[in-house]
Amino acid sequence: MLKELREIVQQVTASSDLNQAMGELVRQTRSAMRVDCCSIYLRQEHEQNYLLAATDGLAAKAVGRARIPLGEGIVGLIGEKEELINLADAQLHPKFKYLPEAREDAFKSFLGAPIIHQRKTLGVLVVQQKQVRLFEEGEESFLVTLASQLATVIAHAEAKGNLRSPNWHGILRGLAGSPGVAIGRAWVWRPRVELSKVKERKADNAAVQHERLDKVLVQVEDELNGMALRFKESQASESVAVFEVYQYILKDPVFIGLIREQIERGWIAGSAVKRVCEKQIAQFSVMSDPYLRERAADIRDLGQRLLTRLIHEDEGLLTLAEPIILVADEISATLIAEIPRSKLKGIVSAKGSINSHAAILARAMGIPAVMGIDHSFELLEDRTLIVDGYNGDLLVEPVPSVLREYRRLIVQEEQMDELFATVRNESSVTLDGVTVSLLLNAGLSADTDIAMNDTADGVGLFRTEIPFMMRDRFPSEQEQVTSYRRVMASYVGKPVCMRTLDVGGDKQLPYFPIVEENPFLGWRGIRLTLDHPEIFLVQLKAMLRASQGLDNLSIMLPMVTSLDEVRVARRMLDRAWREVSAETADQQGIIRYPSLGVMIEVPSLLYLLPDLAPLVDFWSVGTNDLTQYLLAVDRNNGRVAGIYDTLHPAVLRALQQIIDAARRYAKPVSICGELAGDPIGVLVLLAMGYRRFSMNNSNLMRIKYIVRQSRCDELQKLLQEALSYQNTSMFKGLFGRYLEERGLGGLLRGGR
Numbered sequence: 001m002l003k004e005l006r007e008i009v010q011q012v013t014a015s016s017d018l019n020q021a022m023g024e025l026v027r028q029t030r031s032a033m034r035v036d037c038c039s040i041y042l043r044q045e046h047e048q049n050y051l052l053a054a055t056d057g058l059a060a061k062a063v064g065r066a067r068i069p070l071g072e073g074i075v076g077l078i079g080e081k082e083e084l085i086n087l088a089d090a091q092l093h094p095k096f097k098y099l100p101e102a103r104e105d106a107f108k109s110f111l112g113a114p115i116i117h118q119r120k121t122l123g124v125l126v127v128q129q130k131q132v133r134l135f136e137e138g139e140e141s142f143l144v145t146l147a148s149q150l151a152t153v154i155a156h157a158e159a160k161g162n163l164r165s166p167n168w169h170g171i172l173r174g175l176a177g178s179p180g181v182a183i184g185r186a187w188v189w190r191p192r193v194e195l196s197k198v199k200e201r202k203a204d205n206a207a208v209q210h211e212r213l214d215k216v217l218v219q220v221e222d223e224l225n226g227m228a229l230r231f232k233e234s235q236a237s238e239s240v241a242v243f244e245v246y247q248y249i250l251k252d253p254v255f256i257g258l259i260r261e262q263i264e265r266g267w268i269a270g271s272a273v274k275r276v277c278e279k280q281i282a283q284f285s286v287m288s289d290p291y292l293r294e295r296a297a298d299i300r301d302l303g304q305r306l307l308t309r310l311i312h313e314d315e316g317l318l319t320l321a322e323p324i325i326l327v328a329d330e331i332s333a334t335l336i337a338e339i340p341r342s343k344l345k346g347i348v349s350a351k352g353s354i355n356s357h358a359a360i361l362a363r364a365m366g367i368p369a370v371m372g373i374d375h376s377f378e379l380l381e382d383r384t385l386i387v388d389g390y391n392g393d394l395l396v397e398p399v400p401s402v403l404r405e406y407r408r409l410i411v412q413e414e415q416m417d418e419l420f421a422t423v424r425n426e427s428s429v430t431l432d433g434v435t436v437s438l439l440l441n442a443g444l445s446a447d448t449d450i451a452m453n454d455t456a457d458g459v460g461l462f463r464t465e466i467p468f469m470m471r472d473r474f475p476s477e478q479e480q481v482t483s484y485r486r487v488m489a490s491y492v493g494k495p496v497c498m499r500t501l502d503v504g505g506d507k508q509l510p511y512f513p514i515v516e517e518n519p520f521l522g523w524r525g526i527r528l529t530l531d532h533p534e535i536f537l538v539q540l541k542a543m544l545r546a547s548q549g550l551d552n553l554s555i556m557l558p559m560v561t562s563l564d565e566v567r568v569a570r571r572m573l574d575r576a577w578r579e580v581s582a583e584t585a586d587q588q589g590i591i592r593y594p595s596l597g598v599m600i601e602v603p604s605l606l607y608l609l610p611d612l613a614p615l616v617d618f619w620s621v622g623t624n625d626l627t628q629y630l631l632a633v634d635r636n637n638g639r640v641a642g643i644y645d646t647l648h649p650a651v652l653r654a655l656q657q658i659i660d661a662a663r664r665y666a667k668p669v670s671i672c673g674e675l676a677g678d679p680i681g682v683l684v685l686l687a688m689g690y691r692r693f694s695m696n697n698s699n700l701m702r703i704k705y706i707v708r709q710s711r712c713d714e715l716q717k718l719l720q721e722a723l724s725y726q727n728t729s730m731f732k733g734l735f736g737r738y739l740e741e742r743g744l745g746g747l748l749r750g751g752r
């Protein structure tokens with residue numbers, strides 16, 4: 001049975017058409033289970049019934065016609081109870097409902113399984129037999145397995161099917177990635193450029209074109225190396241040969257020479273690649289040797305890779321005529337960073353979740369984003385969209401009344417932003433006189449970080465990954481010095497906390513691919529940098545050098561799990577400091593030894609706080625990862641986004657424990673995860689006793705406004721009451737009301 005099951009599943013999941021897939025499934029299941037009938041009923045929400053959608057055994061003409069109202073018949077009962085029903089003689093069951101048009105009177109035994117996707121019943125899968133008998137256990141599990149596979153196919157097809165009609169309009173539900181509302185036209189990012197679709201162009205700057213070609217040759221070679229490595233590690237070593245062929249072509253002086261010749265004739269790099277590749281494809285395609293004929297496909301693929309890099313790098317994005325809503329299967333932080341801010345209104349991503357770095361970046365830039373919309377995006381191209389980043393909804397071709405309503409919301413948001421801007425130069429003091437520090441999370445978006453220097457009390461977290469990610473090699477020490485000094489010099493007299501490289505997880509360097517089964521539990525943050533002292537030392541030295549004369553640097557270590565990591569990192573910092581001090585002493589310069597802290601992100605540290613305290617100068621809580629690791633919920637996975645809860649009782653207890661220990665050991669502590677910039681989060685943290693918050697620039701002003709409207713004594717009482725609820729939504733409700741009472745409810749749902 002296992003073989004048959006696998007075959008059915010493979011065929012059904014491979015089919016692009018739902019009706020065809022269902023037809024295939026009922027036919028094959030009937031034969032594999034040796035039953036007289038197999039049928040699929042789909043739940044129709046609007047019509048409140050189950051519709052016979054496919055059958056092999058019942059009257060074919062009943063397909064698309066026979067309906068069973070919800071809650072009626074045995075099919076309705078299965079949907080209601082969400083469990084399998086196995087009956088030796090269904091006609092004796094009190095719920096049995098005869099469907100005359102389906103002609104099912106001949107069948108006695110009945111086995112039905114609910115088709116459930118993400119807790120929602122989509123339909124019922126049924127097999128029937130003329131003979132009176134109970135189905136065996138093996139048959140039951142066969143049907144349940146099929147129903148679960150079918151659920152995914154139906155869910156996808158339903159979603160995509162909706163979009164097939166060009167005039168379709170409606171709402172697609174995803175996850176709220178970044179608050180706010182945006183209205184605009186969809187611009188679908190397609191990472192691959194087809195050779196045939198590229199228009200040929202000339203330019204009179206051959207030297208520039210040669211340089212562009214050089215750059216992408218290196219990038220594509222790295223990309224291929226990465227792929228080859230991934231294949232090697234996944235044991236599919238025979239596939240590595242494919243990449244070796246590509247690498248061979250890439251290095252072939254004849255091939256590259258032909259492209260250069262075209263550039264010399266005046267063609268831009270992309271056109272030169274296209275011209276040479278198309279000619280070679282034509283030559284290889286007609287060869288009689290099948291091996292050589294295959295090379296045509298290799299050249300096409302390789303040419304498209306080169307073109308994709310060339311086009312997206314320099315031309316495609318920058319020529320956007322009007323602001324767009326960026327729609328993509330997967331949005332990386334680098335993709336967002338490449339689009340000019342003025343051209344980017346909203347973001348829609350199929351993959352990712354609330355705390356993916358792409359969503360964090362969107363929030364930092366104040367761009368509304370919806371994540372986890374799993375749909376076929378080609379059909380969205382150029383259509384009018386509303387991105388509702390509060391509710392995680394994407395509205396496609398909204399009707400005029402809805403558009404009007406959302407436009408009104410945007411105006412209200414602008415008014416609220418104006419209100420928040422009034423506190424720009426005010427201090428962050430609560431109504432009962434408690435002063436708090438509001439710091440900036442910087443590093444993800446270069447253009448906005450510096451602009452906040454007068455509003456923020458300093459930089460609480462500088463993520464150094466982006467300068468590493470935006471290059472095609474590790475940045476040199478001097479390049480790092482320049483970029484770090486730019487930030488430190490913008491915050492003279494204010495603290496700047498630089499985090500050492502935290503790559504791994506969902507932050508990959510294009511030139512240093514890490515392929516792991518479980519990247520968030522893998523080689524990430526301090527684990528990687530301690531294994532590469534040459535990278536770590538250069539970074540530490542660059543930070544130290546950049547701080548010379550400014551003396552506002554502190555350094556923070558990400559992903560620390562054990563005390564030994566801190567001890568080794570401390571030794572490295574000592575060494576880096578000694579070395580740069582020795583060099584600068586000749587020039588009579590002094591470099592101040594910075595304070596060193598750790599991020600509390602891995603739960604192991606919660607149990608080590610007394611031992612950790614004497615080793616470091618401060619702690620900063622990374623609530624994004626701490627939540628992920630405490631609750632064992634991938635921060636990127638939309639499927640489990642519902643249980644990624646930063647206010648989960650366990651997270652709250654951990655936060656309370658950290659602030660208590662910070663007081664006991666007199667350790668300065670701050671919060672630099674997204675919770676600090678969350679309107680409810682900051683109230684809860686204030687109540688616990690936290691006084692230093694680091695957040696993205698788009699939240700800074702509104703959090704300052706909230707702080708200035710709050711009283712810590714009231715919040716402490718509220719927290720005591722809220723903790724007794726043991727229920728997250730009631731907990732949030734209480735703090736939400738506190739905001740409502742101060743006219744700030746709009747921060748949670750949009751509009752006033």
Ligand code: PEP
Nearest residue numbers: 622623624625672673674
């Ligand atoms: C965190 O984990 O809370 C944090 C601030 O670090 P990052 O989001 O960069 O992982």
Ligand code: MG
Nearest residue numbers: 601622624625
């Ligand atoms: Mg983190």
